[in-house]
Amino acid sequence: MPDIRVKICGITRPEDVDACASGGATYLGFNFFPKSPRYVAPDSAAALALRAPVGLAKVALVVDADDATLDEIVADVALDMIQLHGRESPERVAQVRARYGLPVMKAIGIAEAADLAKIDSYAPVADQLLIDAKPPKDAVLPGGNGLAFDWRLLQGRKYWQKPWMLAGGLTPENAAEAVRLTGARQVDVASGVESAPGVKDAALIRRFVAAARGEA
């Protein structure tokens, strides 16, 4: 099994940072979407980011954020990447990338084969692609719903112009199967490593990383 990179998204406490570091995660996600149970204010995220050891990349997740919101986040928090998880257009992805000089990962919701075309429209402008389940129509959150899509949709389409991560409903129980079926080299999880919404669990983080890497 190749080395699989793992992103743990929705870090809110110092002990979560430590659990990600000791558990072998590659990326930490800070969620700046106010409606999320995983929301952190920029000043709290700034302190959490400073706690992360070198080599653990810090990602800011935002949803249709305007420049003023992003300006504050980027000024406060030492970041390695911005994750756009809303309805941002390819033009907005390019703007954010140019304005902040940081790599941008664009989330794309997948429910059926027709949705895969969106990946091709964002690949030229994003640095990374996050292939997630499309949220239900009435969902409050555009991600973080613990919902998986049919991973077989990615079979035979493992390669895009840019590196990509698999997300959506991943857990310690299904991570190995998801990696096997899709060929993903990177995975992202939020709710699947929590004991309650917004509360990360160190043992679940450890189990998730090991399962994704085929070590469980």
Ligand SMILES: O=C(O)c1ccccc1N[C@@H]1O[C@H](COP(=O)(O)O)[C@@H](O)[C@H]1O
């Ligand atoms: O986690 C959230 O609360 C969230 C809110 C708004 C947009 C995206 C969000 N999370 C992202 O969605 C994926 C999948 O989440 P889950 O594992 O299915 O719970 C997560 O990895 C985040 O990148």
